[in-house]
Amino acid sequence: MKIAEKGKRNQDNWIYQEVFDAILEQRLAPGTKLSEDALGEVFGVSRTVIRKVLLRLSHEKIVAIRPNRGAVVSIPSIKEAKDTFDARRWIERGVVRRACETISKADIGILTKLVQKEHEAYADNNKSEGIQLSGAFHLKLAEIAGNETLQEYLKELVTRSSLIVAHYESNSAHTCTHNDHKDLITALADGNSDKAVALMEDHLQAIEDKLNLSEADSETNNLKQIFSSVAINRTDVHQT
Amino acid sequence: MKIAEKGKRNQDNWIYQEVFDAILEQRLAPGTKLSEDALGEVFGVSRTVIRKVLLRLSHEKIVAIRPNRGAVVSIPSIKEAKDTFDARRWIERGVVRRACETISKADIGILTKLVQKEHEAYADNNKSEGIQLSGAFHLKLAEIAGNETLQEYLKELVTRSSLIVAHYESNSAHTCTHNDHKDLITALADGNSDKAVALMEDHLQAIEDKLNLSEADSETNNLKQIFSSVAINRTDVHQT
DNA sequence: AGATTACAAATTGTATACAATTCTGTTATG
DNA sequence: CATAACAGAATTGTATACAATTTGTAATCT
Structure with missing residues (x-):
């Protein structure tokens, strides 16, 4: 519940840094939804300035903006x-x-x-x-x-x-x-x-x-791949 | 005097491309002021979407946004x-x-x-x-x-x-x-x-x-330098 | 019952209104 | 006449209101 008292000038820079740090330190995990209203409330500003921040973060590929569906913390493929x-x-x-x-x-x-x-x-x-x-x-x-x-x-x-x-x-x-x-x-x-x-x-x-970058374990990401076998057998498994 | 009839979807992408091309082809020369109102009028949209485009261009360093003073086509130093x-x-x-x-x-x-x-x-x-x-x-x-x-x-x-x-x-x-x-x-x-x-x-x-990258000739940029000789003799040359 | 469609809630996209800042031209003053 | 101060205009920054889109829920139909 922080309020925008950070000098009035460079508000967006401040907010950018806060969100940036939160993502870097994983307080905001990949995939987390970044709602404009919610962030605006947290920082005590309107959606306008939040959008500016999200736009910048998306340009840096730290967050992903999906048209009409909002921003999430990037999940790198x-x-x-x-x-x-x-x-x-x-x-x-x-x-x-x-x-x-x-x-x-x-x-x-x-x-x-x-x-x-x-x-x-x-x-x-x-x-x-x-x-x-x-x-x-x-x-x-x-x-x-x-x-x-x-x-x-x-x-x-x-x-x-x-x-x-x-x-x-x-x-x-x-x-x-x-x-x-x-x-x-x-x-x-x-x-x-x-x-x-x-x-x-x-x-x-x-x-x-040292990373698990084999195609096998993509966790949350490749749903198609993960469920491909299920999908094929869908009619068979069909139950209740 | 183009009007925004480009499908309503991806308006900003279209406008971005238009401005981008104009800068690349030098129809918009470095240093040109990019007023939000003017661009909005040209493309038939509000300042909101123009700001979005300018923000993107500024992230790419093609445009420079100076706080409270608007955007100009970048003049690379x-x-x-x-x-x-x-x-x-x-x-x-x-x-x-x-x-x-x-x-x-x-x-x-x-x-x-x-x-x-x-x-x-x-x-x-x-x-x-x-x-x-x-x-x-x-x-x-x-x-x-x-x-x-x-x-x-x-x-x-x-x-x-x-x-x-x-x-x-x-x-x-x-x-x-x-x-x-x-x-x-x-x-x-x-x-x-x-x-x-x-x-x-x-x-x-x-x-x-093949470029003139010696510190001497900065053309449009260093006004002080360009007019330095004139400035020195200013009081002499002084004429109605 | 299951699937499809219609409606409602929530969220983003855009436009507009207002506030703050900068720029410009004029006027006042030394 | 030059400088400084001021006022108005113009422009950007921010907030809010409205429109469009998506998503979840419920109702309807087969």
Whole structure:
């Protein structure tokens, strides 16, 4: 029950951030309906500004707007998941390469601190903060690389990655990826651009490999596939 | 003076496309004010739907929305121009690499036809269509690559590239780039992935090199700079 | 009883009305 | 005459009202 007292200016930015964070931290799970009226009531604004926020989120593919049927938190398909990680690989290759050229001592300090905090978060079993800090590491790297366009794209991709990881993660915890970041910093500090790129590629591949992206277990999504056998036998099973 | 008789459904999509095309073809030059009332009148809809369209265009960075001051067709800065081409290089590397794996004979036919039409357009001195077809070539390649995310990003980047080329192009016509596309098709058809990537990199670099991206000449943008000499002598020149 | 259709409730899409802000042209003042 | 202050107009931001669409429920018919 928050009320809009956040300065009157940049209301939508504030609301955007709130919803964004809620989705990222999974307080709003994939598939959750985002009713305009409800959100408007929560934030104390009219549907107009909520629509603006939802439009922005939908453009970033974090929510899906179905015509006349409202917005829901995106449920990334397996294809989308693969595309997302593939896109990340290509973009982060560029980011790492550029970052190698431009990185400063101060930057290395910041990155190191981020990795430390990430470790602590996971040590405290604070998964959502861990995920967020891991994302922050990648985004900081993009900031260092200095290409705003790549940075924005990566921000979207990192967010979607979080949705994907949340939705498709297998039992094997993804705690193993922390050291990847450390190694990456070392390579960057050494100015070893080739190695840094290779490490990033492996890192992203490792994350993706830990997911259940086989066509088999799509959970909520592919209803047709899930019920295909049932549908075929429908007349047979027919009961009461 | 078009009226909204386009089926009532997907009005905004139609309007979006109209505005998008107008910007791409430079009927709406960079810097042009896009007043909500005016556009609403033109398309026979209320400001509500125009705002939706402008919001989408602003997300794609084709239009800039300045708070309380309305929307204008984006004037890409030199930094943005460089970032855009850099981003394209990284993304299209990925696109070409993937396309090499998945390209079919039919695809090659389509690409070849696109290049032919592009040639014809330039032969007819139809510059705007030439630019559009050149963009279509790159986008078709992304479609072949099969990664929707990269495809969407590239669509944005290609559009922005058009804005940039239009704004920063030097005297040397960019007619020389046609053969690049042809060579690229050959490399793709041969499955020579390394060569195809190299050709794409050179191609994009060639386009960028033909632009005036030195800090000096920002044309319409830096009014201060343009009129600086005049301003200095202002009191002298002063005449009724 | 089961299926189909008609109606009702809820939600989104669009238009309009009002509030807040910026821009422009005029007037007042040093 | 130049600068500053002000008022009006124009434009954007937000809220609300109405229209269109979808979805759930009940009634009707075979």
